[in-house]
Amino acid sequence: MLLxxxxxxxxxxxxxxxxxxxxxxxxxxxxxxxxxMMPLPKGASLxxxxxxxxxxxxxxxxxxxxEYDPLSPGQPISAVAALLPQGFTRTxxxxxxxxxxxxxxxxxxxxxxxxxxxxxxxxxxxxxxxxWHPVNYHxxxxxxxxxxxxxxxxxxxxxxxxxxxxxxxxxFTAQNIFYQRWEGGIPSMTKCNAECxxxxxxxxxxxxxxxxxxxxxxxxxxxxxxGMEHLKNARDxxxxxxxxxxxxxxxxxxxxxxxxxxxxCETGQGTINIxxxxxxxxxxxxxxxxxxDSMRVTLFSCNEANYISxxxxxxYELSDVIDSIEYARDQGxxxxxxxLAFPGFTDREEEACALLDFIRKNRVNMxxxxxxxxxxxxxxxxxxxxGEALGMVNLLALLQEEMPEVNLASYSHTVxxxxx
Ligand code: SF4
Numbered sequence: 001m002l003l004x005x006x007x008x009x010x011x012x013x014x015x016x017x018x019x020x021x022x023x024x025x026x027x028x029x030x031x032x033x034x035x036x037m038m039p040l041p042k043g044a045s046l047x048x049x050x051x052x053x054x055x056x057x058x059x060x061x062x063x064x065x066x067e068y069d070p071l072s073p074g075q076p077i078s079a080v081a082a083l084l085p086q087g088f089t090r091t092x093x094x095x096x097x098x099x100x101x102x103x104x105x106x107x108x109x110x111x112x113x114x115x116x117x118x119x120x121x122x123x124x125x126x127x128x129x130x131x132w133h134p135v136n137y138h139x140x141x142x143x144x145x146x147x148x149x150x151x152x153x154x155x156x157x158x159x160x161x162x163x164x165x166x167x168x169x170x171x172f173t174a175q176n177i178f179y180q181r182w183e184g185g186i187p188s189m190t191k192c193n194a195e196c197x198x199x200x201x202x203x204x205x206x207x208x209x210x211x212x213x214x215x216x217x218x219x220x221x222x223x224x225x226x227g228m229e230h231l232k233n234a235r236d237x238x239x240x241x242x243x244x245x246x247x248x249x250x251x252x253x254x255x256x257x258x259x260x261x262x263x264x265c266e267t268g269q270g271t272i273n274i275x276x277x278x279x280x281x282x283x284x285x286x287x288x289x290x291x292x293d294s295m296r297v298t299l300f301s302c303n304e305a306n307y308i309s310x311x312x313x314x315x316y317e318l319s320d321v322i323d324s325i326e327y328a329r330d331q332g333x334x335x336x337x338x339x340l341a342f343p344g345f346t347d348r349e350e351e352a353c354a355l356l357d358f359i360r361k362n363r364v365n366m367x368x369x370x371x372x373x374x375x376x377x378x379x380x381x382x383x384x385x386x387g388e389a390l391g392m393v394n395l396l397a398l399l400q401e402e403m404p405e406v407n408l409a410s411y412s413h414t415v416x417x418x419x420x
Contacts, residue, residue, distance in 0.1 A: 001031065002113025002120055004056035006077040007048040008069045013080055013119075019056025019066055021113030023092030023122050025389050026344025027380060029055060029063060032111065032122055035393050036091040040112065040119040043085035043133045048078040049109060052096040055079075065097040081109035082121040086172075087129025087410050089369040091392040092122035092343050093376055103207050103378055106200055108371035122343075124393055126369050127410035131182050131236075137175050142166065145178040158218050158226050161187060165245055169211045173240060177230055183273075183412060184230045185243040187214045188223055188256060192247030194277050195312040196300075197382060198340070198374035200244045204312075205378060214246045220258035227263040231270035236414050239263075242275030242296075250276050253283030257290035264291045271414045275338065278324035279316030285327050293417040294334040296368065297325060300342075301351060302358035306383045310340075322362060329363045332418035336366040336409075342379065347395040349387025356402055366407040367399065 004019040022029045023036070040046075054066050054077070069075040079096035090110040111122040130136075146163045153159050162185070165174035173185030190213060195204050203209040227239045241249040241256055249256060260272055273294040278284055284295070299321075300310035307318050328335050337359070345351060359367070372379070390398065396408060 002037065002115045004054050004066065005080045005112050005114050005119070006054050006066060006069070007080050008072065008077055009075050011048065013046050014071070015114035016056060016066060016070060018070065019058055019064070021111065022055055022057055022063065022095035023111035024095045024344070024376065025092055028344065028389070029095040031057060032092055032113070033391065036122050036391065037113065037120045038123055038125070040082060040121045041085065041088060041125070041129070043129060043135070044088070044121060045083045046112065046119070047081055047083055047107070049081050049094060049096055049104065051100040051102050052079040052098050053077060055095040055097055080112055082112050083107060084110055084121065084123055084371060085129050085134060086132035087125060087127040088123045089126045089341060089392060089396070089410065090123050090343060090371045103205060104375040105207055106198060106210050106373040108373045110371070124396065126396070126408055132172060132411065137172050138170065142175060142178060149178055153225060156222050156225055157216055158186060158222050161214055161245070165211070169245070171244065173243060176234070177226065180230065180234045182234065182236050183238040183240055184234065185240050186223060186226050187243040187246040188218050188241060189247045189249050189252040190214055190217060191251055193251060193279050193314045193316060194248065195314065197310050197312070197379060198372060200373065201246060207375070211245045217252060217255070220255040220262070223255060223259035224262040227259060227272070228266045231263060232267050234270065237270030238273055238412060238414055239270065240273045240275055240412065248277055248280065249274055250278070250280045250283035250287065253280070253286040257286045260287065260290040260292060271416065273412050277311065277313070278321045279313055281320050281324045281327065284324040288328050288331040288333050291417070292328070292333050294336065294412065294415050295328050296336040296338045296412055297321060298338040298340065300340040300372070301383070302354040303351060303385070306351070306385065309382045325362045325364070334365050334415040334417065335363070336368050336412065337364055338368050338370050340372040341369045341392065342372045343392050344389050345380070345383065345385050347390045347392050348385035349390065351385045352390060352395055352398060356399070359403055359406055364406060366409055368409050368411060370410070
C-alpha cells in the first residue's frame with residue numbers, strides 16, 4: 001500500500017509513516033487499486049490543497065483526518081495533490097478534510113501517495129504528452145517572439161490578447177501562436193449561451209475564474225490574419241476557436257465563417273478546429289459550410305438532467321447539440337467530445353451507459369478526457385448518477401472494447417475534414 005503524503009508548515013512534501021493513502025471517487029474514500037496509480041509523470045506539479053488536511057488509513061484500518069506533523073508535534077499540516085499535464089486522466093480525487101469549508105479553486109486535483117522512494121499519482125496516460133510538456137513553454141525566448149509578432153501586426157487586437165494570455169495566464173495555446181507550432185488558440189467571443197458550473201472564463205460561484213474573458217469581438221480580417229499566419233508557418237498546425245478566455249465562439253459565426261473562407265482561399269494547410277458547446281446549431285452549420293475541419297464539443301454528461309444541471313444552457317437544449325453534431329458529421333467534419341471527467345460521476349454505470357448510447361447514435365470520432373477543475377462538493381450538490389462506480393480505468397477499457405473505432409485521447413490532433 002502507498003503511504004499518505006502531506007505538506008508541512010514549510011511547504012515541504014513528506015510521506016506519513018503511520019497512514020496509508022486514500023483516494024476519493026464521488027463521495028467515497030477508498031484505497032486505490034494498483035492499476036489506478038502511476039509514477040508521477042514529468043510535467044506534473046505537486047500542490048497543497050488550501051484549507052484541507054489529508055485523510056489516511058491507519059494500521060488498524062481506521063480512516064482519520066491527519067492534523068499534525070509527526071516530525072514536528074503540534075505543527076499543522078496540509079493535504080497535497082498533483083496537477084496533471086495534458087495527456088493524463090485522473091482516476092481518483094484526493095481524500096481530504098476541509099478545515100474552513102471554503103470552496104476549492106478551479107483546479108484538477110489528483111490523489112497522490114508514496115512508495116519505495118517514489119511519488120505516485122492517481123492517473124492513467126490517455127495521450128502522448130510531449131507537445132504539452134511544460135518544459136516546452138515559458139521559455140527564455142518567448143517575450144522576444146511576442147514582441148516580434150506585435151511589431152509585425154500592430155493593429156491586430158488578437159495578438160495583444162494572446163500576449164496577455166501567454167504572459168499573465170500562462171496559456172499554452174496562446175504561446176503556440178508565438179512559437180508558431182502545434183495547436184494555437186484564436187479567441188473571438190465575449191458572450192456565452194451557457195453558465196457552466198466550472199466555467200474558467202466567468203465565475204458563477206465564490207471562486208474567482210481562472211482568467212478574464214476577452215473584452216472585444218475581433219473582425220473577420222483580424223481572425224483570418226492570425227489564422228493564415230499560423231497555418232502557413234506552424235508545424236502540425238491547428239487553429240482552435242473557443243479558448244479559456246472567451247465565451248461561446250459559434251455565437252460569432254458570421255465573422256468566424258468569413259475568416260475560415262479567407263484562410264482556406266490562402267492555404268489548405270493544417271486543421272481549423274472549434275471548441276464549442278455546439279448549442280447554437282445555426283452558427284455551427286455556417287462554420288461547417290465555411291470549411292471547418294474539426295469540432296470538439298464540451299460535455300459534462302450525456303444524461304439530459306445532468307447536462308442541464310452542469311451547463312445551465314441559455315436558449316438551447318441537448319437536442320440542439322445533437323443536431324449540430326449530426327450536421328457536422330454529414331459535412332465530414334471530425335467530431336470529438338471534450339468529456340469533463342470526474343471520478344465517481346463519469347464512471348458511474350448510468351453515466352457510462354448514456355455516454356456509450358450517445359456515441360453510438362451520433363457517430364462521434366473521438367473522446368477527449370478532460371480532468372474537470374471544480375470543487376467536488378459543490379459539483380456533487382448539483383448532479384447525481386446511479387449505479388456502481390466502474391473506476392475511470394475500467395471506463396476507458398469499456399469504451400475501447402465497445403467502441404474500438406472511437407479514438408480515446410486528451411487533446412485535439414491534426415485532422416482534415418472528410419477523412420474519418
Ligand atoms: S460554454 Fe465555455 S465559456 Fe460558456 S459557460 Fe461553459 S465553460 Fe464558460
